[in-house]
Amino acid sequence: MQAVILAGGRGARLGDLTDEIPKPMIPVGHKPLLHHQVDLLAKYGIKDIILLVHYLKEQVISYFGDGAESGVSVTYYEEKSPLGTAGGIKEIADRLTDDFMVLYGDVMISMDLSRLIRFHREKRSQCTLVLHPNDHPYDSDLVETNHEGRVTAFHPKPHDPGVYYHNLVNAGAYILSADILSFLEKGKKTDFGRDIFPSIYHRIRMFGYTTSEYLKDMGTPDRLEKATRDLEKGLIQKKSYEHPQKAVFLDRDGVLNIEKSYISRPEELEIYPFAPAAVRKINHSGRLAVVVTNQSAVARNLCTEEDVDHIHRKLETDMGKQQAWLDAIYYCPHHPDKGYPDENPAYKIDCECRKPKTGMFVRAAEKYHIALEESYMIGDSERDVLAGRNAGCITVGVRTGYGIRTTRVLPDYFFKDLAEAVDFILEEPYAEVFENVYRKFVRFRDRKPFIMLIGGNSRSGKSTLASFLNIGFRKKGLRSVILELDNWIIPEKERLPGMNVYDRFRLADIEKDVESLLEGSELSMDTYANHPDREPVPVKLNINGEDTVIIEGIVALSSAGIRKRAHVRIFTGVPENILRDRIEEYYTWRGKSPDDIEELYEKRKDDEYRLIEKERNLADLIINPAGI
Numbered sequence: 001m002q003a004v005i006l007a008g009g010r011g012a013r014l015g016d017l018t019d020e021i022p023k024p025m026i027p028v029g030h031k032p033l034l035h036h037q038v039d040l041l042a043k044y045g046i047k048d049i050i051l052l053v054h055y056l057k058e059q060v061i062s063y064f065g066d067g068a069e070s071g072v073s074v075t076y077y078e079e080k081s082p083l084g085t086a087g088g089i090k091e092i093a094d095r096l097t098d099d100f101m102v103l104y105g106d107v108m109i110s111m112d113l114s115r116l117i118r119f120h121r122e123k124r125s126q127c128t129l130v131l132h133p134n135d136h137p138y139d140s141d142l143v144e145t146n147h148e149g150r151v152t153a154f155h156p157k158p159h160d161p162g163v164y165y166h167n168l169v170n171a172g173a174y175i176l177s178a179d180i181l182s183f184l185e186k187g188k189k190t191d192f193g194r195d196i197f198p199s200i201y202h203r204i205r206m207f208g209y210t211t212s213e214y215l216k217d218m219g220t221p222d223r224l225e226k227a228t229r230d231l232e233k234g235l236i237q238k239k240s241y242e243h244p245q246k247a248v249f250l251d252r253d254g255v256l257n258i259e260k261s262y263i264s265r266p267e268e269l270e271i272y273p274f275a276p277a278a279v280r281k282i283n284h285s286g287r288l289a290v291v292v293t294n295q296s297a298v299a300r301n302l303c304t305e306e307d308v309d310h311i312h313r314k315l316e317t318d319m320g321k322q323q324a325w326l327d328a329i330y331y332c333p334h335h336p337d338k339g340y341p342d343e344n345p346a347y348k349i350d351c352e353c354r355k356p357k358t359g360m361f362v363r364a365a366e367k368y369h370i371a372l373e374e375s376y377m378i379g380d381s382e383r384d385v386l387a388g389r390n391a392g393c394i395t396v397g398v399r400t401g402y403g404i405r406t407t408r409v410l411p412d413y414f415f416k417d418l419a420e421a422v423d424f425i426l427e428e429p430y431a432e433v434f435e436n437v438y439r440k441f442v443r444f445r446d447r448k449p450f451i452m453l454i455g456g457n458s459r460s461g462k463s464t465l466a467s468f469l470n471i472g473f474r475k476k477g478l479r480s481v482i483l484e485l486d487n488w489i490i491p492e493k494e495r496l497p498g499m500n501v502y503d504r505f506r507l508a509d510i511e512k513d514v515e516s517l518l519e520g521s522e523l524s525m526d527t528y529a530n531h532p533d534r535e536p537v538p539v540k541l542n543i544n545g546e547d548t549v550i551i552e553g554i555v556a557l558s559s560a561g562i563r564k565r566a567h568v569r570i571f572t573g574v575p576e577n578i579l580r581d582r583i584e585e586y587y588t589w590r591g592k593s594p595d596d597i598e599e600l601y602e603k604r605k606d607d608e609y610r611l612i613e614k615e616r617n618l619a620d621l622i623i624n625p626a627g628i
Helices: 012-018 033-043 057-064 084-091 113-122 178-183 192-200 221-232 275-285 305-320 359-368 382-391 418-427 431-444 462-475 507-518 560-565 576-589 594-618
Strands: 002-007 048-053 073-078 100-104 107-110 127-132 142-145 151-155 169-176 206-210 214-217 247-250 288-294 328-332 376-379 394-398 413-415 450-456 480-484 523-526 538-541 548-552 568-572 621-623
Touching: 002 033, 002 084, 012 221, 033 048, 033 057, 033 100, 033 107, 033 113, 048 057, 057 073, 084 100, 084 178, 084 192, 100 107, 107 169, 113 127, 113 169, 113 206, 127 142, 127 192, 142 169, 142 206, 151 192, 151 206, 169 192, 169 214, 178 192, 214 221, 247 359, 247 418, 275 288, 275 305, 275 418, 288 359, 305 328, 328 359, 359 382, 376 382, 376 418, 382 394, 394 418, 413 418, 413 462, 431 450, 431 462, 431 568, 431 621, 450 462, 450 560, 450 594, 462 480, 462 548, 462 568, 507 523, 507 560, 568 594, 576 594
Parallel strands: 002 048, 002 100, 048 073, 127 206, 247 288, 247 376, 288 328, 376 394, 394 413, 450 548, 450 568, 480 548, 568 621
Antiparallel strands: 100 169, 107 214, 127 169, 142 151, 523 538
16 A cells, blocks of 8 residues: 655744744654654555655655665655645545545654554445544534444534534545545645535445544644654554554443433533543543443334434533534443333344443444553443443442442442542542552561451541452452451441441451451351442452452451451541541432531541541551542
8 A cells, every 4th residue: 555645835834933944844852753654654564655745845755765775665756836635635636546545744643553544445445535533623623423433524614613523523534545536636736625625425335433542633733742742652553553552431321421311412412521521531531431321212112213313412512512522422322121111122122232231342442443441431320330341440429419329339449529539530549559569568468367457447448459459469360369358337227326337347256257357257147238229239248368458447447356457557647627528428319407417427526536546556557548
């Protein structure tokens, strides 16, 4: 396959930078942007390269010569006057005999080109456009495709403010067959995106290859600076699907937008105020933001798949207005239960895509080369947790929407909302703590199991830290288990007046049972249901060959006997103002009134918080002084 790079532009928006250097020769890192493109083509065996040059062409020709030093063959065509993105292609028609790739010389690209080429050939496409979501769809030319990827419409800017659009932007990279040449006019300045593609997409086999790999134009100083930073951080290289990608999978209703039973019209979709900023953080981190949502409203005959598509157009439009994008949206329109009068029988099937099954995850992983074990699933229901677990992801629950209120299966992490969850995922505030603990583990690894205690006041992050350490050890290939001391709490309705924290946790029983477990016994008990809508779940606890044991709970440091068995003793604490806010948010989720929460808080200050705060001195590692 040949390649043509449009390298004749000046780049007036770059100001003084292009007074003496043509735009494609502006350095990104230690070499010109154009050199990055040539290296990418060579890497995938595309070595017959034609450069269309114009402004300060001598610099380009002098730098690349015949291409031998880069392991390619480079030839040139000089445009006497600028001919746009399409006009110059017609001038070299006699040199283009087969399918060829076109790159814009001002776009920084990191792609697995083999996937693009395979897509083009499998679709028997005459014209394949690389499409991607971006952070400014409102001022971009947008493209529409059907479920097969065939292009069905073009929407040049400016867009109709009353219409919702998918965030699918022409990225400035194509594979074209020689058939396209018959639509170009010799000697005429024309643009592919503005003049050619919109007029011929219904006449030829034109497809859109959707990707979230790195394709950024360097047309402004800010974009050039950002690309340079991304290159230095290694983000550009990692975004190629040659490398496994990390994703944050997102349920839709109750996570991104307010839960309303069976949304069937775009007007009913109301995204949370914090959602765009959270998704934008995912975008900037290099992770993919992928929605996986059950939409059984279709099977229930409350709406059609076309209605779901319009709802998702609104979702993407609303996100785009705040510079955020979703890399993909997968939905399941099915429901397995049949026999209802108004149902749509075509969708009443036992499919593989409806969560908690993993069909949507599998499809996303195949298309975007996602490493599921390095990815997260954020949801508000048991179904989301099970789906994420079944797919091999780290699971995160949020207290918005259904709030994981009714469940027998708990997520790895549990946060207030999407914003808090994303901050934790991306910032990894306990990474340094894990490294400290792991160094101690290495020192004591011959004394199996390695025992960690995590104590501290309620809502101070103990369970979050325990999960982080547990997952960290498992990533190291070690066997790890968490003993949650909440399972020893006396249920609220059985507590007696005057009980303090040690009474509520049955500390004497904890000491006896933990000692028995560490000696190899098995213990059967019910889990603590921390929400009125939850039921206790029978569990069997045992420690059998684990490398590490994490004992987590408010009273984890309260027993002298257990402290003596531990290799690491951690205390988590937060300032009182943060503790109070967390208590209020947590008990509101549990359904308590403001007056009940205030009364509980004042009581707990004396019979719990002040008692546990004194145990700070029993720890050899104290964390969370700022309320992480």
